[in-house]
Amino acid sequence: MIKIKNVTTHLGQKINHQIDGEDRVIEAEGLVMLPALIDPHVHFRVPGAEYKEDWESGALAAICGGVTTVFDMPNNTPSCISKKRLAEKKAIIEKQLKIPLRYGLYLGADQNHLDEIAKTKDQIVGLKIYMGSSTGDLLMNDPKALEKAFRLAAENSVLVAVHAEDEDLIKKRSAECKAALQTDPKSHSMIRSPEVAQKALAVALELAEKYKTRLYVAHVSTKEELDLIRKAKMKGVQVFAEATPHHLFLTTALYEKLGTRALVNPPLRDHVDALWQAIKDQTIDTIGTDHAPHLLEEKMRPMGSAPSGFASIELYLALLLNAHHEKKISLEQIVSLTSTQPREIFHWPVNSDVVLVDLNHEQVVKDSHLKTKAKWSPYAGMKLKGWPRYTILKGKVYDTQMVP
Numbered sequence: 001m002i003k004i005k006n007v008t009t010h011l012g013q014k015i016n017h018q019i020d021g022e023d024r025v026i027e028a029e030g031l032v033m034l035p036a037l038i039d040p041h042v043h044f045r046v047p048g049a050e051y052k053e054d055w056e057s058g059a060l061a062a063i064c065g066g067v068t069t070v071f072d073m074p075n076n077t078p079s080c081i082s083k084k085r086l087a088e089k090k091a092i093i094e095k096q097l098k099i100p101l102r103y104g105l106y107l108g109a110d111q112n113h114l115d116e117i118a119k120t121k122d123q124i125v126g127l128k129i130y131m132g133s134s135t136g137d138l139l140m141n142d143p144k145a146l147e148k149a150f151r152l153a154a155e156n157s158v159l160v161a162v163h164a165e166d167e168d169l170i171k172k173r174s175a176e177c178k179a180a181l182q183t184d185p186k187s188h189s190m191i192r193s194p195e196v197a198q199k200a201l202a203v204a205l206e207l208a209e210k211y212k213t214r215l216y217v218a219h220v221s222t223k224e225e226l227d228l229i230r231k232a233k234m235k236g237v238q239v240f241a242e243a244t245p246h247h248l249f250l251t252t253a254l255y256e257k258l259g260t261r262a263l264v265n266p267p268l269r270d271h272v273d274a275l276w277q278a279i280k281d282q283t284i285d286t287i288g289t290d291h292a293p294h295l296l297e298e299k300m301r302p303m304g305s306a307p308s309g310f311a312s313i314e315l316y317l318a319l320l321l322n323a324h325h326e327k328k329i330s331l332e333q334i335v336s337l338t339s340t341q342p343r344e345i346f347h348w349p350v351n352s353d354v355v356l357v358d359l360n361h362e363q364v365v366k367d368s369h370l371k372t373k374a375k376w377s378p379y380a381g382m383k384l385k386g387w388p389r390y391t392i393l394k395g396k397v398y399d400t401q402m403v404p
């Protein structure tokens with residue numbers, strides 16, 4: 001039995017708490033207990049890019065970040081688009097996991113494999129549709145295939161998660177900005193403009209309304225998308241919106257400092273205030289990290305060959321706790337966005353995992369501290385106040401300062 005003494009709940013009550021599991025007493029005076037986090041959006045790179053992350057390093061990074069459940073994306077090599085590939089992926093994950101992280105997997109939508117939706121519906125957390133291309137070769141932008149995917153997902157009670165960027169518009173804008181694209185990282189945000197996201201999302205919302213598909217909009221990054229989502233929610237469309245830490249905490253100013261390292265899809269924007277407003281008015285339902293590790297040497301490549309994405313799972317909670325100190329978000333909202341709501345949206349069973357945080361601990365983010373194989377962070381140098389101290393998963397305590 002784990003006995004947690006004198007811990008404060010996120011609602012401010014001081015309690016003693018017990019969890020079935022190893023024999024351990026934690027003197028938790030001064031610590032605050034939250035449900036362990038669910039990260040509904042990670043890329044742990046298996047199979048095919050284990051040098052960027054695998055489930056040993058990914059699980060360690062997750063635990064250090066207060067996360068005990070992750071939902072992993074299908075843009076692997078090969079892409080996870082069938083029951084067979086899901087089974088193969090799961091077998092590798094089970095071999096790699098040292099810390100027994102809880103996880104769910106998305107099926108990737110591929111227009112030639114849409115019959116896999118029915119075959120895998122009980123094994124997946126959702127169907128991921130890339131409406132615009134990003135890392136990997138998953139892309140589904142043919143209108144007929146999209147219709148069919150939304151229809152089949154609804155018929156099989158499968159949640160559709162979209163990467164909403166319009167491929168044709170990305171191509172058109174890339175052709176127009178060819179010169180800038182080759183040299184200037186900032187052009188990434190201009191090419192993948194707010195209109196690019198808005199156009200794809202409008203299509204997804206229309207299909208969700210038509211077929212009554214439950215729709216999860218990954219990495220909402222613009223006020224234009226938020227307006228569309230607000231309207232759709234008012235109409236009764238079953239749509240859920242995710243915000244990422246990088247769109248909440250970083251802006252296009254980062255290109256000056258980081259160059260190609262600042263590339264991410266959808267790109268950095270200057271819509272931070274609109275996103276925080278949408279957290280306040282509950283247009284945003286979840287926070288997902290979009291933990292997308294790439295090595296520094298890959299990120300430093302020139303425009304055109306540098307990949308997009310940031311590793312961030314181990315800073316997920318610290319960034320939010322720091323924002324709590326800045327009065328941007330309450331502990332109750334953090335719990336709702338990182339645990340209660342993802343659980344409800346993805347129909348994920350309740351468990352006893354918790355994270356104990358030290359709200360007063362201040363620490364500067366250092367690349368050398370990171371457990372992810374990416375070993376670099378766009379947040380390096382930031383001083384954050386409030387860090388996970390113990391993460392409790394399946395009745396075992398992980399001291400986040402002690403894990404090797």
Ligand code: DOR
Nearest residue numbers: 134135264265292308309
């Ligand atoms: O920036 C991104 N990186 N966006 C995506 O959609 C994919 C991700 C990755 O897997 O690298």
Ligand code: ZN
Nearest residue numbers: 041073290292
């Ligand atoms: Zn992603």
